[in-house]
Every structure is written in structure tokens, then in C-alpha cells.
Amino acid sequence: MKNEVHPYTQWVDLASRQLGGQVLQSSDDFFAEMENLIKPEAPVFIDGKYTDRGKWMDGWESRRKREEGHDWAILRLGAAGNIVGFNVCTRFFAGNAPKQISIEACYSAETPNADTEWTMLIEQLDVQPDSDNFIDVGHGADSVWSHLRLNIFPDGGVARLRVYGKAVLNKDWLLPNEPVDLAAVNNGARPLMCSDMFFSSMNNLLMPGRGVNMGDGWETKRRRGGRETDWIIIALAAPGTLHKVCVDTAYFKGNFPHSFTLDALYMPSGEVHPDSAWQPVIERQLLSADSEHFYRNEVINTEQVFTHIRLSIYPDGGVSRLRVIGYPVSEE
Structure with missing residues (x-):
């Protein structure tokens, strides 16, 4: 479908x-x-x-x-x-x-x-x-x-x-130094583009709560040669530093990705593409079926401010939710 x-x-x-x-x-x-x-x-x-x-x-x-x-x-x-x-x-x-x-x-x-x-x-x-x-x-x-x-x-x-x-993220509602899910739709994040969303929309990846079934996530078609990975590019809710990540494969049991990487860049103009000068945030990590995977010690470049992230999955499959916890910074 x-x-x-x-x-x-x-x-x-x-x-x-x-x-x-x-x-x-x-x-x-x-x-x-x-x-x-x-x-x-x-x-x-x-x-x-x-x-x-x-x-x-x-x-x-x-x-x-x-x-x-x-x-x-x-x-x-x-x-x-x-x-x-x-x-x-x-x-x-x-x-x-x-x-x-x-x-x-x-x-x-x-x-x-x-x-x-x-x-x-x-x-x-x-x-x-x-x-x-x-x-x-x-x-x-x-x-x-x-x-x-x-x-x-x-x-x-x-x-x-x-x-x-x-x-639009309401910063007046935040406490001083409060961490925020910078990849949440309701905070202002949005998906810009992806390599494929044959089975389900890339928008699902950033929705609140856990997915309710396998259709409530981002799922690509089965890779048959060609590129080795699928990817999605997301504009963060606000420029910020990144410190903790959750990759949730809820309900994806026979079709979860083998592994993933997370990269980021600072591009306030918004002119991003798959071959931009991305910097690593999480090096390649294995994934498992129907599980939440949490990363804190694996996150690198935590002092750098980013505006966009790129989630790459190897070689294909489905991810239910992505959470990227960090601290928004002023653009002034």
C-alpha cells in the first residue's frame, strides 16, 4: 500500500x-x-x-x-x-x-x-x-x-x-535548563525528506507516545540492491545540544533494521540534503525487535549546537519512534 x-x-x-x-x-x-x-x-x-x-x-x-x-x-x-x-x-x-x-x-x-x-x-x-x-x-x-x-x-x-x-516550541513554558525532546512534532520538529516511506509515513516517527501498531511508524520497502541504507532528515524543534536518544522499534518484529547511525549538522538556513556535511552523534549501533533502545554514553559532540539530524537505518525496515533529548539554545 x-x-x-x-x-x-x-x-x-x-x-x-x-x-x-x-x-x-x-x-x-x-x-x-x-x-x-x-x-x-x-x-x-x-x-x-x-x-x-x-x-x-x-x-x-x-x-x-x-x-x-x-x-x-x-x-x-x-x-x-x-x-x-x-x-x-x-x-x-x-x-x-x-x-x-x-x-x-x-x-x-x-x-x-x-x-x-x-x-x-x-x-x-x-x-x-x-x-x-x-x-x-x-x-x-x-x-x-x-x-x-x-x-x-x-x-x-x-x-x-x-x-x-x-x-512552535513555547520556550516560556520551559523551566531553566530543562531538557526537551528536540525531535518531537509537538515541540516543533518536522521531517523534511526520506529515502523511502513505502509502507508508512515519515511523520509517524516523531509523534507523541509509543506506536499503537506496526502501521504507526516509519517503514521502508525491502532493499533489493543499490544503496545500503535508508535515511530520514529531520529539522529539530529548535537549535540545541543533543545528549540522549531513544530509538523505538515497537511492533517491528520481523522487519526492524539491523542497525542505525545518527548524524547532525548546524544549518540555520534549512538548506540540507543527504550529502551535507553531517557530523556523527551516535556511531553505528545494533537494533533489536519490538524494543526501546536508549543511548546516553554513546552520544558524541554533545557540546555542539545542531539544527538538523539524519537517522540512517541499515539496510531497511521500520522504526516506530525517535526521541532526541537536548537543550535548546537561543539563536540570538
Whole structure:
């Protein structure tokens, strides 16, 4: 099974339930619950399945509006951050999709209320039924947002809302000299590129918690000649020094990598590639099945500040999670 390729492969879904995203309220979800908007799996259609309110649909669907106005849903992002684009997915909503949508955003430590000031990120525009509707963010892309309001005109159904971007590490929340997982998505890390992700997405590698099954990790196809290794390049949550690493092969039993290395570099411009001037952080280490592997004494170059890491696995296989504990440093 190959993963769907979309324009935001390098970015993370900030509304994901895995990060703690939540649909807080909606104007109406008579036909299908608002919580479906951020379900992690792709939407499905089940022919002949009905509820006492009508056809069962895998998304958020309001009733037909018979008065002026429009419907809306408010979401709390799992991680506050910068947003680069959306997918307003109307898959399987063919005759009942909205005609148009708009998206507003705010940053708030509290749940939005009637006094909340919203900023329009996506002006009202047409969306296609039964489709992925990818929308780039222009205005407001450099700002940090915590909540969204999806407006649909005038009513209808949206299967999923994906919010692609980068979490921003809130350094004000950290204690003095507190170590941080600099490879965690919810702190602001993100995968930039990898050699292969045939079976499962590179984004999974940096998600919170342990993997829930073999599909919840980064897994490459079986290597048949050619290069001897697969690799993934990750932008750290912040520049920092690296001191402790965990490589977790949870659920990978017959397909874990034989071994791995970890390298890093300092490149604040972000212009990295597989053949950049990488420096070793952990020399080649053996891995085992379905286990957490911890490294502290093996970590070298601990005084150096890095912005990116490269995990190389030999020759191929699956890794569930990668944790890189270190100390963020000021870029000033």
C-alpha cells in the first residue's frame, strides 16, 4: 500500500488527534458528528448504512439550512504553530458538500468565546465536492495560531480538515535548563525528506507516545540492491545540544533494521540534503525487535549546537519512534 502524496508532505497536521487536537463546538452537526473532522484515518463510505437521522457519513454534516446564515465548527489545534496550508476534504460528500468555505484563526490560552477576535486566513472560496481541496495560506502564515473556525456556506458536509504546518516550541513554558525532546512534532520538529516511506509515513516517527501498531511508524520497502541504507532528515524543534536518544522499534518484529547511525549538522538556513556535511552523534549501533533502545554514553559532540539530524537505518525496515533529548539554545 502506497501512501497518498499531497503538497504538504514535509508538514505536520496540527489538528491531529495524535497531537491532542479537538473539535470544540459547531453550529450544527445533525447528520454527522463534528468530531469526525479530525479522525486520523481516511474517510470511508459504507453503502446502505443509515442512522435514525439519515445516511451515515464519515465526516461533519449539518442539516439543510432553511434560513439566512452559514454553519461553522471551532477546533483547538493539538499544537499551536505556523500554518502553511489546508486540505478541506469533501470525500464522499458528492451531493451534500458546501458550495464555499472560509477559515479563521486566533491565538488564545482559553477556549474562544463571543469576544474572541478572529483573523481571516482563507477568504470565502469555492470547494469541489467529493474531493481533496488543498488550499495554501498566504496572509498569516508566519503567525502562531491555536484555534480555527471553519465556516461552510451555507451548509453541508466536510469529511476531514487537515491543518498542515509546524508547531512552535513555547520556550516560556520551559523551566531553566530543562531538557526537551528536540525531535518531537509537538515541540516543533518536522521531517523534511526520506529515502523511502513505502509502507508508512515519515511523520509517524516523531509523534507523541509509543506506536499503537506496526502501521504507526516509519517503514521502508525491502532493499533489493543499490544503496545500503535508508535515511530520514529531520529539522529539530529548535537549535540545541543533543545528549540522549531513544530509538523505538515497537511492533517491528520481523522487519526492524539491523542497525542505525545518527548524524547532525548546524544549518540555520534549512538548506540540507543527504550529502551535507553531517557530523556523527551516535556511531553505528545494533537494533533489536519490538524494543526501546536508549543511548546516553554513546552520544558524541554533545557540546555542539545542531539544527538538523539524519537517522540512517541499515539496510531497511521500520522504526516506530525517535526521541532526541537536548537543550535548546537561543539563536540570538
